[in-house]
Amino acid sequence: MASKLLRAVVLGPPGSGKGTVCQRIAESFGLQHLSSGHFLRENIRAKSEVGVLAKQYLEQGLLVPDHVITSVMMMELEKKQSQHWLLDGFPRTLVQAEALDRICDLDLVINLNIPFETLKDRLSARWIHPASGRVYNMEFNPPDVHGIDDITGEPLIQREDDKPDAVAVRLRKYKEAAKPVIELYKSRGVLHSFSGTETNKIWPYVYTLVSSKVRPVHSKEAN
Numbered sequence: 728m729a730s731k732l733l734r735a736v737v738l739g740p741p742g743s744g745k746g747t748v749c750q751r752i753a754e755s756f757g758l759q760h761l762s763s764g765h766f767l768r769e770n771i772r773a774k775s776e777v778g779v780l781a782k783q784y785l786e787q788g789l790l791v792p793d794h795v796i797t798s799v800m801m802m803e804l805e806k807k808q809s810q811h812w813l814l815d816g817f818p819r820t821l822v823q824a825e826a827l828d829r830i831c832d833l834d835l836v837i838n839l840n841i842p843f844e845t846l847k848d849r850l851s852a853r854w855i856h857p858a859s860g861r862v863y864n865m866e867f868n869p870p871d872v873h874g875i876d877d878i879t880g881e882p883l884i885q886r887e888d889d890k891p892d893a894v895a896v897r898l899r900k901y902k903e904a905a906k907p908v909i910e911l912y913k914s915r916g917v918l919h920s921f922s923g924t925e926t927n928k929i930w931p932y933v934y935t936l937v938s939s940k941v942r943p944v945h946s947k948e949a950n
């Protein structure tokens with residue numbers, strides 16, 4: 728078992744289950760889950776300089792400029808230098824992947840391949856708890872009480888960019904931007920792709936893969 732700190736990335740289109748899989752990996756292996764989308768939404772809520780700039784892009788389903796998201800993520804990664812980490816939503820373009828290259832060597836890239844129709848269905852039923860980034864789905868993992876976060880009791884919301892028009896733009900943009908990133912990681916031999924329509928079926932394979940790099944927090948098998 729390697730003792731070095733894990734540097735991992737989860738790639739996949741909107742709705743592919745990056746957040747869901749990252750949350751499970753973070754819980755099972757005790758590593759830091761860093762979601763670029765969550766950081767952007769936190770900045771928007773706080774009306775920070777980055778948030779004000781990013782808002783217009785997120786609302787339209789567009790990617791924020793590379794230098795903006797890269798500087799947000801570099802600041803976060805600097806704070807987590809001594810921990811295992813897992814990136815969700817970053818890098819999304821080749822320029823972002825090259826910036827990440829300058830600060831670390833990735834050990835593992837998990838790529839989620841999910842059919843287009845499945846993505847659209849999932850996003851229309853996604854609800855989030857904005858403060859924590861916890862993700863629910865009215866069919867897959869509904870909250871205990873409709874519209875309420877299980878942990879805090881606060882209201883859940885639907886993301887503006889999960890509305891059908893923005894979803895169509897996001898899915899199209901994802902493909903163009905992600906292709907060279909996927910090619911880069913494939914050529915390095917760190918890319919592991921998983922296809923399917925159900926996270927619960929993909930998860931045991933992801934668990935086994937991550938177990939080959941980091942020790943699970945609890946020594947029970949994935950289920």
Ligand SMILES: Nc1nc2c(ncn2[C@@H]2O[C@H](COP(=O)(O)OP(=O)(O)O)[C@@H](O)[C@H]2O)c(=O)[nH]1
Pocket residue numbers: 739740741742743744745746747748849850852853854862863864865866867868924925926927
């Ligand atoms: N029906 C269904 N929904 C899922 C499955 N896996 C994840 N979801 C839900 O699909 C939505 C998108 O997943 P999320 O992890 O947020 O994807 P991301 O956009 O790639 O981070 C969320 O509402 C999840 O709860 C699944 O296997 N089946």
Ligand SMILES: Nc1ccn([C@@H]2O[C@H](COP(=O)(O)OP(=O)(O)O)[C@@H](O)[C@H]2O)c(=O)n1
Pocket residue numbers: 739740741742745762763764765767784785788789790791792796815816817818819823888897
């Ligand atoms: N590297 C990134 C990550 C997110 N984003 C923005 O944040 C939005 C939400 O990203 P996310 O990773 O939370 O969600 P999904 O689009 O994967 O569902 C994206 O649609 C982009 O507008 C970005 O511009 N650049």
